[in-house]
Amino acid sequence: MDQRASIPVTLPRDNPTRSYWQLEPDKIADVRSTDSLPEKAEVIIIGSGITGAAMAFNLLETGTRDIVMLEARQACSGATGRNGGHTKAASYLSFPEHEKQHGTAMAVKIARLELANIRAVHAFAREHGIECDSHPCDTVDVVYDAARWQFNQRAVKTMQDAMPDDDASVYAVHSAEEVRSKFFCGRGGDEGVYGGLSYEAGSLNSYQFAIGVLKLCLEKGLNLQTNTPALNLEKVGGGWKVETTRGSIEARKVILATNGYTASIWEKFQGVIVPLRGHVTAQRPGLNIPSDRLAGSYSFFSEKGYDYMIQRPKGSKFEGDIVIGGALSKAVADGLEEYGTADDTILNEDIIKALEGSLPRYFGDNSGRDHPDGRIRNAWTGIMGYSPDGFPFVGEVPGEKDLWVSTSFQGHGMVLCWMCARALTTMINGNPGENEELNSWFPEVYRITEGRLSLTFKGRLRN
Incomplete structure (x- = not known):
């Protein structure tokens, strides 16, 4: 497994197998909100699947403007647009191990989040009239x-x-x-x-769900740039510069919603988030x-x-x-x-x-x-992302101010991504009262730490 985990993670490939959900790509599949890439933005989100879409929606709803989303291929062409259509937790399978390793309270919190995520996704689709076979x-x-x-x-x-x-x-x-x-x-x-x-x-058509969320974001001013792979990420001044195939763009904050591809953008995740x-x-x-x-x-x-x-x-x-x-x-x-x-x-x-x-x-x-x-x-x-301890990485990358991630969902993104995006939005906005409330429902073990980044990947833990 060490050898497999050490294989350098690449960008999303051209000409992927055709997902059933995308046999007829949506009309926004190749959208570029502006003809050229803006020079600057307040926030750059890399990835347009359910995590990227949820992050954009939550940030726009809480007052952030000037958000640019970069997608390497067509909109929602990664794991969200390629999964099996489940919103299913099977929390009981991992509960005993979670309780043994992290205590009963944490195991309960994880199980409750998974069910809450399922309900929230279907409720959002219903509330906003997203036609996704919910x-x-x-x-x-x-x-x-x-x-x-x-x-x-x-x-x-x-x-x-x-x-x-x-x-x-x-x-x-x-x-x-x-x-x-x-x-x-x-x-x-x-x-x-x-x-x-x-x-x-x-169950639902998660491609159409995420596309529906992206459309809501476009109406609120999201700048979506498809077919624009992020090649490199570096610190500049008080923020970050993202180099793409169409030029560079700078922002104060960058959010990686890249799941199994994360190590292709930030090398510290090589061998930690394994495709x-x-x-x-x-x-x-x-x-x-x-x-x-x-x-x-x-x-x-x-x-x-x-x-x-x-x-x-x-x-x-x-x-x-x-x-x-x-x-x-x-x-x-x-x-x-x-x-x-x-x-x-x-x-x-x-x-x-x-x-x-x-x-x-x-x-x-x-x-x-x-x-x-x-x-x-x-x-x-489709490409999933797995971590050494079986949990997502959510939060600010240790030692890298305003580089944020919500990634590595263990093949269970449809019961994790939505609530993790909600949590990350609270972390980014930094409201003390909201952060206190966040601790009441968000599992601490999901937060990214230096210790978790030093773990060795041995294979998927949840099967």
């Missing part, structure tokens, strides 16, 4: 390994003992037979189902699966890893399609070569083959014959 729903974790099933049940009990009567600890436990009858898994396919857990979650390439497919459902049969979302847990799945809701484009990703453990050496790569232009054929066979494997006869047009509609990759 679908709050339950999810089910289907378990195919005896040891993992025992662990999952213990983890849920640990969480519920620590935070009884809390929304974040509400889980329903399902027997193997109930999983087969209620969630249609196993019949005629993989019979090794041990049980399942269901809980609050959701990991993920794979996702969009599949036409088997003929036995009607478009409204799978009302919630799914994850399928085996001994070594998991796959995750949503079905596109009624009224959406490609209604009924099943979006399923994961299968990292199906690659050579459990997917070791996917670590350290920032190349989303190609596919790992072993992983794609495993995903292609996933629906008959999980649903068996309940899936039915393939659609006449074939099973796979689209397959693509």
Whole structure:
């Protein structure tokens, strides 16, 4: 893993695999608010995914003006526009370790933030009329390994003992037979189902959500500069200069919303925020699966890893399609070569083959014959960012005044980014009263520190 983590992180590549969500890019995909790059700005945000969009919106709402956003490729062309469409926390999986390492209060705070993030994203889409197929729903974790099933049940009990009567600890436990009858898994396919857990979650088109937030920001005066990679970052006077392919721009503050690509801009993150390439497919459902049969979302847990799945809701484009990703453990050496790569232009054929066979494997006869047009509609990759301790980095880079980051979301950006952006906005604005309130809900372990930057990456901790 040391060798993979040491691979120099590159800028986003040209001609990435085409994300299902971007088969028809939005009209702002290539927007440049001004023909030339401004010489100066108050704030530069690098990255136009959900973190960059949320940061721009929050800062504009709290009075900051003259914000320039730089995006290396098209708007929202990174991880946000390439994920599996989940807003799903599965907080119970990490709760025991968080409690062991950081105490019960911190573990509870993390679980509450994740659920609050899910609810906030869907509420924002609803409040602002963002058409992104927002679908709050339950999810089910289907378990195919005896040891993992025992662990999952213990983890849920640990969480519920620590935070009884809390929304974040509400889980329903399902027997193997109930999983087969209620969630249609196993019949005629993989019979090794041990049980399942269901809980609050959701799904959405995160590309359209982030694009919707960016449009709100453009109306408020955001200067968006797409297809403008940031090449270098250096201190100048009382601020920062960002060198791009189209010239340089200076600002008092710079915010890195760059997730797995962060080390390509600020070398101190090399080996600390490690890219990991993920794979996702969009599949036409088997003929036995009607478009409204799978009302919630799914994850399928085996001994070594998991796959995750949503079905596109009624009224959406490609209604009924099943979006399923994961299968990292199906690659050579459990997917070791996917670590350290920032190349989303190609596919790992072993992983794609495993995903292609996933629906008959999980649903068996309940899936039915393939659609006449074939099973796979689209397959693509995206780059996630992982840290040594499994937590995001949020805050001001130690020793670098007014260089701020909200990055490294462990493949769970849709349940972390929104609230982390809210926290970072409070830190940047520096209101003492708001900072005191922030400490009541924002996990201290997410804050960037010199100690965390010195940790050694050993692989992803949450699986």
